[in-house]
Amino acid sequence: MKNLSNSNRRSFIRNAGIIAGASLIIPKTFANSNDKKEKNNLFLNGQGDGFYTQKIGNKEITVISDGSLYFPDGFFAQEAKESQLKKIASKNGFLTDTTSVQVNALVIKDSNGVTLIDAGTSKGIYDTVGNFLTNFKKAGFNTSEVDRIVLTHLHFDHFGYLFDKEGKAVFPNAEIILSETEYNFWNNGSPNLSNVTADQGTKDFFISSAKEVIKNMKKQFTVKNDGQEVAPGMRMIAAPGHTPGHFAVEMEGFVYLADTFVHPWLHLPHPEWSSKVDVDPISVKASRKRILDKVSHENILVAGAHANFPSFGRIAKNGKGYDWKEIPFEW
Numbered sequence: 001m002k003n004l005s006n007s008n009r010r011s012f013i014r015n016a017g018i019i020a021g022a023s024l025i026i027p028k029t030f031a032n033s034n035d036k037k038e039k040n041n042l043f044l045n046g047q048g049d050g051f052y053t054q055k056i057g058n059k060e061i062t063v064i065s066d067g068s069l070y071f072p073d074g075f076f077a078q079e080a081k082e083s084q085l086k087k088i089a090s091k092n093g094f095l096t097d098t099t100s101v102q103v104n105a106l107v108i109k110d111s112n113g114v115t116l117i118d119a120g121t122s123k124g125i126y127d128t129v130g131n132f133l134t135n136f137k138k139a140g141f142n143t144s145e146v147d148r149i150v151l152t153h154l155h156f157d158h159f160g161y162l163f164d165k166e167g168k169a170v171f172p173n174a175e176i177i178l179s180e181t182e183y184n185f186w187n188n189g190s191p192n193l194s195n196v197t198a199d200q201g202t203k204d205f206f207i208s209s210a211k212e213v214i215k216n217m218k219k220q221f222t223v224k225n226d227g228q229e230v231a232p233g234m235r236m237i238a239a240p241g242h243t244p245g246h247f248a249v250e251m252e253g254f255v256y257l258a259d260t261f262v263h264p265w266l267h268l269p270h271p272e273w274s275s276k277v278d279v280d281p282i283s284v285k286a287s288r289k290r291i292l293d294k295v296s297h298e299n300i301l302v303a304g305a306h307a308n309f310p311s312f313g314r315i316a317k318n319g320k321g322y323d324w325k326e327i328p329f330e331w
């Protein structure tokens with residue numbers, strides 16, 4: 001594996017800065033990092049332990065929290081009117097000037113070993129995310145025991161912990177499985193983001209970070225296609241749109257939806273709303289409908305990469321949209 005040079009590392013951090021500069025992930029309330037009082041009021045002394053395990057069939061599925069990302073209002077619902085967003089915000093009791101999404105990844109343990117699905121956001125992007133590795137270790141796992149990592153797509157909040165500051169593989173023994181379509185899209189000289197409505201700095205960051213993970217990790221990559229096994233007993237359900245090769249993962253009694261919806265309170269009642277980073281907003285809606293119709297019809301347990309921790313729930317059809325039925329914590 002090729003090491004990440006210092007200049008590449010600097011460019012990675014600088015590109016992360018572009019996002020911050022474009023106020024993609026910095027909420028107004030946190031924009032000034034000196035505003036400790038505001039932050040302390042919100043987060044007090046920090047939160048709980050950041051992992052949660054559920055047994056499903058013969059698998060132990062542990063959700064690892066990486067933290068939360070903050071976006072300007074409307075970022076995930078570019079077709080929505082301001083009044084619609086305000087109504088949803090007040091109904092669900094969240095802030096009206098920013099939308100937060102949580103970032104989760106899964107560790108699945110069974111007789112076939114240890115499989116990760118996604119791997120959080122790396123350190124240095126923003127200080128409310130980047131907790132994946134700490135929480136993974138707190139949950140009792142170690143990096144060398146991971147046999148495979150299934151990457152649902154090549155966005156920075158899903159592959160963050162694959163390599164460290166020096167460019168060394170964090171999970172040295174893991175095969176990394178991703179979609180062939182996804183690999184080809186980002187590995188292309190200039191990926192086509194013409195339907196992405198986020199600003200140019202954000203687009204540049206998505207491209208450079210995807211190319212960086214390919215460059216550093218491709219020796220561990222295996223590519224797969226729709227319907228194929230991505231890990232023993234786990235099958236790819238292609239869900240193109242958010243990115244061309246984005247996919248959900250189906251296993252017995254459970255479907256990991258990844259970013260089929262990003263925000264449950266926005267995209268379930270309004271599956272027609274798309275995000276400013278969606279590569280193909282039209283396909284997003286078609287994939288969302290196909291997969292959410294299936295999981296709601298089967299009433300199967302699901303989890304979403306950005307649903308509220310611990311992110312387990314079920315989907316119920318409601319008119320043209322869906323309801324999110326969150327599964328409560330059980331201790």
Ligand SMILES: [Zn+2]
Pocket residue numbers: 155157158259305306
């Ligand atoms: Zn995501």
